[in-house]
Amino acid sequence: MEFVRLRKNRRTQQIRDLLCETKVSVDDLIMPYFVIDGMNKREQITSMPSIERISIDNLIRDIEKIRNLGIKAVLLFGICDNKDDKGTESFSSAGTIQRAIKAVKKQIKDMVVISDVCLCGYTSHGHCGIVEEHISDSDHQNYIINNDKTLEILAKIALSHAESGADFVAPSAMMDGQVRFIRDALDENGFHNVGILAYSAKYASSFYAPFREALNSAPQFGDRKTYQMDFRNSNEALREIKEDIKEGADIVMIKPALSYLDIIFRAKHEFNIPIAGYNVSGEYSMVKAFCQTYEERCQEMEKSLISEILISIKRAGADLIITYHAKEFAEYLVGK
Ligand code: PBG
Numbered sequence: 530m531e532f533v534r535l536r537k538n539r540r541t542q543q544i545r546d547l548l549c550e551t552k553v554s555v556d557d558l559i560m561p562y563f564v565i566d567g568m569n570k571r572e573q574i575t576s577m578p579s580i581e582r583i584s585i586d587n588l589i590r591d592i593e594k595i596r597n598l599g600i601k602a603v604l605l606f607g608i609c610d611n612k613d614d615k616g617t618e619s620f621s622s623a624g625t626i627q628r629a630i631k632a633v634k635k636q637i638k639d640m641v642v643i644s645d646v647c648l649c650g651y652t653s654h655g656h657c658g659i660v661e662e663h664i665s666d667s668d669h670q671n672y673i674i675n676n677d678k679t680l681e682i683l684a685k686i687a688l689s690h691a692e693s694g695a696d697f698v699a700p701s702a703m704m705d706g707q708v709r710f711i712r713d714a715l716d717e718n719g720f721h722n723v724g725i726l727a728y729s730a731k732y733a734s735s736f737y738a739p740f741r742e743a744l745n746s747a748p749q750f751g752d753r754k755t756y757q758m759d760f761r762n763s764n765e766a767l768r769e770i771k772e773d774i775k776e777g778a779d780i781v782m783i784k785p786a787l788s789y790l791d792i793i794f795r796a797k798h799e800f801n802i803p804i805a806g807y808n809v810s811g812e813y814s815m816v817k818a819f820c821q822t823y824e825e826r827c828q829e830m831e832k833s834l835i836s837e838i839l840i841s842i843k844r845a846g847a848d849l850i851i852t853y854h855a856k857e858f859a860e861y862l863v864g865k
Pocket of ligand 1 (some may be wrong): 565702808810
């Protein structure tokens with residue numbers, strides 16, 4: 530007979546494991562955390578079951594747990610209650626995120642700390658940059674986001690994180706030149722060893738909605754389409770990544786991950802640099818909502834879905850995955 534029996538290679542679980550091409554390990558995972566002020570605080574985020582806003586003491590407790598599961602890196606976001614139109618709180622040395630970075634690096638020395646560098650959580654208008662010429666009427670919102678003024682602030686934020694002990698800073702504002710500007714500021718201040726994980730191809734995506742609830746950072750007018758990327762494009766993403774590499778990025782990120790596996794794939798083939806995929810808040814919430822409909826089979830369903838999702842991001846070409854599932858996936862791996 531003239532056909533190949535490919536099923537031989539899938540006959541038993543042992544054979545399948547032997548021939549498996551893609552594995553996700555704890556070494557690949559980065560767990561995000563939302564940090565708030567105060568002591569012993571945990572606040573639920575309605576749209577993200579099991580993810581909370583936590584105070585620094587609880588952050589340390591939670592990070593100790595994931596460290597014991599083998600996770601090596603965290604991505605920290607600070608929550609700010611003291612917002613203004615320029616996001617002044619973002620680079621305060623006594624800010625929540627700065628104190629959180631210091632506490633983690635002091636108490637859990639070997640944990641790799643990556644910090645998000647952006648303005649949207651700190652500005653009263655919720656944009657990732659400095660807003661100018663804002664004129665609003667019932668039909669139109671006219672405003673510009675001043676790229677170069679924003680760069681000055683992003684550099685200050687990055688420096689404040691480096692001074693607090695961050696291993697990598699992660700600029701996510703999608704301003705042109707942000708990686709070069711931050712690299713220069715870090716080097717001029719002696720932070721040659723602080724790396725840059727660049728949110729290089731960050732799309733204007735509705736998948737960020739739960740995150741914006743967590744940070745209370747939704748734009749109060751307009752949208753992010755003049756700085757974040759148009760999801761109809763992929764060549765543009767490669768251009769963004771290329772420029773960030775030239776500007777000094779150490780790791781480049783594609784975000785979101787799941788609807789953008791083609792971008793991860795192309796970037797992996799085009800560039801020789803570590804690639805991170807960000808499995809974002811909306812992707813997380815969709816899994817949780819879907820699994821809840823399975824009631825008593827919920828956990829089983831979650832486990833197989835999460836494995837499929839994380840492996841697909843890795844299979845597409847991501848070396849690292851930032852995911853809110855990191856802790857639960859690490860628990861599956863140790864058989865909990
Ligand atoms: C800040 C930032 C956002 C996310 C990470 N950094 C939100 C946004 O751009 O609106 C989204 C992360 C997620 O959805 O999990 N600019």
